[in-house]
Amino acid sequence: MVGFLIAVLSGVLMSVQGIFNTQVTKASSIWSANVFVQATALLSCLAVWLAADRSNLFAVFRSEPKYLLLGGVLGAGITWTVIKAMAMLGPARAVLFIVVAQIAAAYLVELFGLFGVEKAAWEWRKAIGLAVAAVGIAVFQWK
Template sequence: MIGFLIALLSGALMSVQGVFNTQVTKTAGMWVSNGWVQLSAFTVCAVLWLFTGRDSIAAIGKVEPKYMLLGGVIGAGITWTVIKSMAALGPAKAALLIVIAQLIVAYLIELFGLFGVEKAMFEWRKVGGLALALIGIAIFQWER
């Protein structure tokens, strides 16, 4: 249950963050805005690290495979794509497309067992759920 609630909170925070970042970009520009997002996130993480577990920073060097360390680079790309899509489509349409893309890619990662994730069995009901989500997008975007 806690995972479900945290996932809902994550989705809500991502939507609010996308709107905030899009507004900041209008004044400060894309890369200043994106840099601020990453710098402020780093600052929060550093402060929380000081007051909590104090995991070893050197452990980063032991991560294998090394490409797993590209999460921050991907994060900068996520911030850029969210800002651009929200500016072009509006928050609701952008979030809807972002979420369906997340679902499709996450299911493919599970199906093929990519990036160290345990391989999942193909299930038609999950494909049906994705198809239903795509139909939902079409309905949501349909304008009279």
């Protein structure tokens, strides 16, 4: 239950962050907004680390394979794509596409056991759920 609540909170925070970031680009550029977002994220994480964790900050460099350390690069790409999608489609439509794409990508990662994730067996139930989500996108597009 706690995991469910954290996931819901994550979705809400991501949506609101995307809206905030899109609005910030109206006063600046998408890249200056992205730099600001990443810098404030770094400072926030450092503050929480100082207050609550204090484990070896550089232990992350022991991660294998090393490409796993590219999460920050992906974060910059995520920020840019969310801002662009929200500006072009509006928050609700953009988040709909983003969430369905996340579900599809996560399912494929599980199916093929990519990036060190335990491989999952094919399940029709999950494939049908993904198809229903795709139909939901189509329904959402009708005017």
